[in-house]
Amino acid sequence: MAERPPRAAFLIIGNEILSGRTRDRNLAVLAEALRGRGIRVAEARVVRDERDEVVAGLDALRARYELVFTSGGIGPTHDDITTACVAAAFGVPVVRHPEAERRMREHYEASGREATASRLTMADVPEGAELVFCAGTPAPGYRIGNVYVFAGVPRIFAGMVATALDSLPQGPRLRSRTITVHVGESEVAADLAAVQDRHPGLELGSYPQERDGSYFSELVCSGADEAAVAAAVADLTGTLDQRAIPWSAKD
Amino acid sequence: MAERPPRAAFLIIGNEILSGRTRDRNLAVLAEALRGRGIRVAEARVVRDERDEVVAGLDALRARYELVFTSGGIGPTHDDITTACVAAAFGVPVVRHPEAERRMREHYEASGREATASRLTMADVPEGAELVFCAGTPAPGYRIGNVYVFAGVPRIFAGMVATALDSLPQGPRLRSRTITVHVGESEVAADLAAVQDRHPGLELGSYPQERDGSYFSELVCSGADEAAVAAAVADLTGTLDQRAIPWSAKD
Numbered sequence: 001m002a003e004r005p006p007r008a009a010f011l012i013i014g015n016e017i018l019s020g021r022t023r024d025r026n027l028a029v030l031a032e033a034l035r036g037r038g039i040r041v042a043e044a045r046v047v048r049d050e051r052d053e054v055v056a057g058l059d060a061l062r063a064r065y066e067l068v069f070t071s072g073g074i075g076p077t078h079d080d081i082t083t084a085c086v087a088a089a090f091g092v093p094v095v096r097h098p099e100a101e102r103r104m105r106e107h108y109e110a111s112g113r114e115a116t117a118s119r120l121t122m123a124d125v126p127e128g129a130e131l132v133f134c135a136g137t138p139a140p141g142y143r144i145g146n147v148y149v150f151a152g153v154p155r156i157f158a159g160m161v162a163t164a165l166d167s168l169p170q171g172p173r174l175r176s177r178t179i180t181v182h183v184g185e186s187e188v189a190a191d192l193a194a195v196q197d198r199h200p201g202l203e204l205g206s207y208p209q210e211r212d213g214s215y216f217s218e219l220v221c222s223g224a225d226e227a228a229v230a231a232a233v234a235d236l237t238g239t240l241d242q243r244a245i246p247w248s249a250k251d
Numbered sequence: 252m253a254e255r256p257p258r259a260a261f262l263i264i265g266n267e268i269l270s271g272r273t274r275d276r277n278l279a280v281l282a283e284a285l286r287g288r289g290i291r292v293a294e295a296r297v298v299r300d301e302r303d304e305v306v307a308g309l310d311a312l313r314a315r316y317e318l319v320f321t322s323g324g325i326g327p328t329h330d331d332i333t334t335a336c337v338a339a340a341f342g343v344p345v346v347r348h349p350e351a352e353r354r355m356r357e358h359y360e361a362s363g364r365e366a367t368a369s370r371l372t373m374a375d376v377p378e379g380a381e382l383v384f385c386a387g388t389p390a391p392g393y394r395i396g397n398v399y400v401f402a403g404v405p406r407i408f409a410g411m412v413a414t415a416l417d418s419l420p421q422g423p424r425l426r427s428r429t430i431t432v433h434v435g436e437s438e439v440a441a442d443l444a445a446v447q448d449r450h451p452g453l454e455l456g457s458y459p460q461e462r463d464g465s466y467f468s469e470l471v472c473s474g475a476d477e478a479a480v481a482a483a484v485a486d487l488t489g490t491l492d493q494r495a496i497p498w499s500a501k502d
Binding site for chain 2: 015016017018019020021022023024025027028029030031032035040041042043044045046047048049053075076077078079116117118119121122153155185186188189190192193196203204205206207208210218220
């Protein structure tokens with residue numbers, strides 16, 4: 001039995017995602033980065049910029065998953081309430097972090113702008129948090145307990161994920177292989193069910209796709225055991241060959 | 252005091268969203284359609300294609316929100332478990348819906364394909380469900396209680412939302428106005444906080460944006476009361492004028 005991958009959750013904080021104004025681009029970035037560490041994103045939630053919502057989401061997810069990542073709500077404006085919520089969830093005060101403040105003052109001085117009170121609120125973190133810096137901004141994200149609190153702006157979010165990545169636990173590497181067939185998934189549903197039955201430890205997903213009015217299906221075999229994934233893929237492609245359904249494979 | 256808008260939640264069912272393979276496009280479509288009915292999406296969750304996860308998500312959301320929408324997991328393959336989960340959550344059996352079966356058989360006959368057992372599973376719904384059809388597919392979505400169960404494929408999801416829209420409760424129309432300023436949000440953070448303080452019933456959001464390396468901020472005033480939104484916008488733009496920060500407005 002392969003080692004179970006660590007599980008992560010993602011809490012997206014922001015009315016603008018729920019209103020449809022802004023489309024989240026961070027979940028895919030996080031999932032792909034974590035996959036490289038053998039960590040699986042097992043759940044994601046999007047909540048409004050409201051204290052009770054954020055605290056409840058944080059508490060539910062941090063109790064259940066090894067790792068929690070958040071995006072959004074750590075900027076300088078009145079609707080940026082994430083840090084207050086994280087501090088409340090952990091029962092600690094919000095404090096100004098001297099290293100964050102130093103970097104921010106240095107940054108604003110160098111760029112000829114003022115380190116205003118609003119800007120310096122971005123140096124405030126829950127007591128005990130460890131800073132997570134990235135290129136392009138002096139305002140840090142941070143980790144407290146098993147919760148990583150990152151910015152929502154995609155470029156900065158991605159930078160903070162990249163900074164934190166090396167310090168995350170390393171899970172078993174997940175293997176995955178995608179078989180594409182140019183038929184609707186109902187054509188292969190019975191075959192897939194049979195393959196899944198013969199390879200119960202494996203995850204076999206079927207994802208219907210449509211492009212320019214024509215349907216195709218991506219059949220994804222994944223798991224932590226490379227030999228088991230290869231065996232399932234061989235079983236599946238053998239079945240497709242028998243039924244004369246052309247397929248192509250990619251990792 | 253304006254009437255409180257009905258609140259909806261969105262449950263996205265699918266490993267492919269959590270793995271980053273597929274980016275969700277349905278939340279924004281749902282949010283925009285519901286906004287036209289004065290209904291707000293208050294929370295969204297993404298869960299894996301696992302029975303306990305789906306049932307727990309459904310139960311949490313349907314108890315809390317007036318309306319719940321789901322996407323994904325109603326296709327013909329072994330990993331399409333949404334209908335079984337919805338039936339379990341409502342404590343009813345899964346039954347074949349005669350009208351759905353009739354339409355599907357008709358469709359496949361007309362297109363010279365076979366109505367296989369796999370395909371006909373898409374005519375199975377929780378007992379008591381009302382069908383929601385849309386153009387482009389004979390396989391229906393459905394409503395049971397306050398839960399709307401729709402397909403994950405974006406074009407079909409959008410079609411099902413459009414079909415259901417007229418039957419949804421009509422909330423107060425939400426007014427919203429966006430002021431764009433070509434400065435980082437920290438430049439206006441103190442002004443925004445002051446405007447928010449003077450207009451407590453209003454929702455005032457600040458969304459930092461970045462395009463081609465230059466920062467700008469979208470300041471969004473929204474609420475159910477048109478006059479209150481207009482007053483807050485006048486207050487905000489007056490403040491920006493005083494500070495000689497150019498702005499532009501759009502709805």
